Amino acid sequence: MTLIGQETKKRIIERFGRHVSSGKAEFFAQVGVDLIFGKREGVYVWDVDGQKLIDCHCNGGVFNLGHRNPRIIAALKKALEELDIGNHHFISEHRALLAERLASLSPGDLKRVIFGVGGGEAIDTAIKLARGHTGRPKVISARGGYHGHTGFALAAGDEQYRKPFEPLPLGFIQVPFGDLPALEAAMDTETAAVMFETIPATLGIVVPPEGFFAGVRQLCDHYGALMIIDEVQTGLGRCSDIWGINTYGVIPDILVTAKGLSGGIYPISAILYREHLNPFLHENPFIHISTFGGAEVGCYVALEVLNILEEPGFLEHVRKMARLFGEGLARLQERHPEVLMEVRQRGLMMGLKMINDTCGPLLTLAGLHHGLLTIYANHDQSVNQLLPPLTIREDEAGEVTEILDRMLEWLEGTIRGK
């Protein structure tokens, strides 16, 4: 018996709508999307009805190493011969090993680690640490940024998601991303932390202006605030370096990683923090607890993710693919000037900025018909996110640009016809 393809699409959608999310089922029906992940392997996913798509969404980096990477699966199988989740109250060899390894991959004295399950939880933990360490309330983040839907992460995020849940924790302020004067105007000696994604993905893959992060670092030092960097999407090789922030030559006080650490197979997240923040946690070792955070089987899987990233040639491959995409996308911009306004890129973190807000959803739809999964940025719907697996091969990268060419041609025709 196979695990998938047992039911017709219609029945799956009905069951999902009845028991999981009636709203999602209705939304997707309205926009004409009935994609249901079936088989998945490498850079490809198949709809349950058999249609093949190249995954250039990768769930924000969950599938950095492709779908069902055989080495990650083997690691999980091996871990299951001896391990389970473990007991988070006690000292753990596997958490210690993974923490040591994460520390060895991180700049400066980002040497200490707290584990979690998902990105939002890790962001919450980062903010707890910042407030606990500084004793200050204020947290500044980017307007339109995205850090997850949990407590503090939600408070630091976009109004559309937090408004229905007010009153939320106080002290959260948003400023435009990339605007140092606005940031400075919002900062004072009550500021516990400034938190940004290295490249805000949901805001439209916004590459920060020259010198921005160096300026953020300076302001944080000046006001005694902590700099938190959300590397949930930009980390683990996505921007051609282990951490996206490395490419800006700045060391944050806290760095958050999640999605890709799972290898797409076992959920796990972590924050790395600098040595000078340790006294607060040393005094309060049980102040943050997560039963499943840093599950031991997950640690084993994450170590294999890091083994792969550290292999000679891995980041060089990412850089090579980034160059190829850069050239291919520049050609597409020349061929489709009517719709494609700007290509945003840092490594394999890429965004296509188009002429208006209808273009993102339309390009997503076009992709579903042409065999490419790319999703528009929710907080700037004129941008489509392009995050292929980092393991993508040269011929597959070429296929992506060819498909994009046809998608943009279709988009041009559609926009002209409107």
Ligand SMILES: Cc1ncc(COP(=O)(O)O)c(C=O)c1O
């Ligand atoms: C930049 C960023 N931070 C945090 C999160 C939250 O992660 P999770 O969904 O695992 O809670 C996400 C999720 O998309 C994200 O993109």
